[in-house]
Amino acid sequence: MGKKLCLSVCMILLMLLLSACYDAREIGDYAYVSMMGIDEGITDTLRLTFHIPEFTVSGSGTNSGGGGESNEKEKTEKEVITLDAPSLLSGVSIMNNSIPKIINFMHMKAIIISEKMARAGKIGEIVAGLMKYRQIRGITNIIICKGTAQEFIKAMKPYQGGLITETIEELITRSDKTGFITEFTFRDMYNRIKSPTTQFLGIYGAVNEGENLKDGDTPFTGYKIPGDYLAGETPVKGGPKVELFGSAIFDGDKMVGTLTGFETQMVRLAHGTLSRVVFTIQDPLSPGLYIPVEIKELEKPKVNIDLSSQKPRIKLELSLEGDITSVPSRIDYEDTKMNRVLEQTFENFIKTGIQRTFLKGKELKSDIFDFGRTAIKQFLTIPEWEEYKWTDKFSEAELDVSVDFTIRRTGKTIDSGPIISSEGKE
DSSP, X not given: OHHXXXXXXXXXXXXXXXXXXXXXXXXGGEEEOSEEEEEEOSSSSEEEEEEEEEEEEEOOOOOTTSSOOOOOEEEEEEEEEEEEESSHHHHHHHHHHHSSSEEEOTTOOEEEEEHHHHHTTOHXXXXXXXXXXXXXXXXXXXXXXXXXXHHHHHHOOOGGGOOHHHHHHHHHHTHHHHOSSOOOBHXXXXXHTTOSSOOOEEEEEEEOOSTTSOOSSOOOOSXXXXXXXXXXXXXXXXXXXXXXXXXXXXXXXXXXXXXXHHHXXXXXXXXXXXXXXXXXXXXTTEEEEXXXXXXXXXXXXXXXXXXXXXXXXXXXXXXXXXXXXOOTTOOOTXXXXXXXXXXXXXXXXXXXXXXXXHHHHHHTTOOTTOTHHHHGGGOSSHHHHHHHOHHHHHTTOEEEEEEEEEEEEOOSOSOOOOOEETTEEO
């Protein structure tokens, strides 16, 4: 009797283990959203835009030999759906009732929020709702766009036949080599808008129609720092219309200003999040020409803050090294003594850039350099820190920047000699 009972129990358990999931769904049952845009609504609170890639197979045929060889090719199309709704969940419900697939956000790469909504201080209520939505991952990228998120998403296209998800991801991951945009994600945004020590910097995006690339016979005059632009302002024509360049500055959940690509580089240098980046400086002995320098951080930035006086005194130390990639003036900067002239010029260039960016943050009362993370260590309790009112004190803070830059390599040449022609040396 006991053996029969054990056998029956084992058979029942085996049947349960081998049974299929009653609620299982196939991958084709879902419509995977790659980007979601959020604007102010017209007929309701929010205007939601969903970018949904569609993968199809086209272009089949046979060879001339009649062997029936297939010539199929996969391509990607997109569908952009926009609707007004009081909340994301309500919008998803409407979408699920309108299309024959189930909306899924598990592979979403970016949330696009219009600058109008960001400046209106409506980010907090949006983020709080999105954070509770299980399908939206914390590593999703946040982009604040000039104009409407709807038009931004419509302009986004995959580059050179690739996937749209790859295009978005690669645009953002390349930032550790350029520094023109920030690296903060949706999770960072949620944490930083509530933090008493840091502020959020969002990726700034825009549609660039190529109108900034001027035509004409007027020659270029004057030096402009490379990358000192906002998205939509760079002198580029052709290529993708969607551009990510610079940062949106937040004070709590309200956007209060912007940083150019160059100013964003200064912030990332202070954060220690640039692996390698190229700067172009004026030739100190031939100001009409420019020298590109590829640099990387030799050590992590050091921050010391003195809170003993009425104004916080901040000391930032950067240790950098780099390579000279070209010397158009052909001045012998490879020489040890001349080397130091170039090093000092670059050190002053970085000091000036950081001070300029720091002043912008002070004016907007936004600690974009995260100095609050260092200052808070001097307080034993959170109430003591809150009583100190760092945000108010930060707007009066003074910054001393120290940059130590060393040239390690001078490229393939060891001597930038003059050009010799029939008229002699230049």
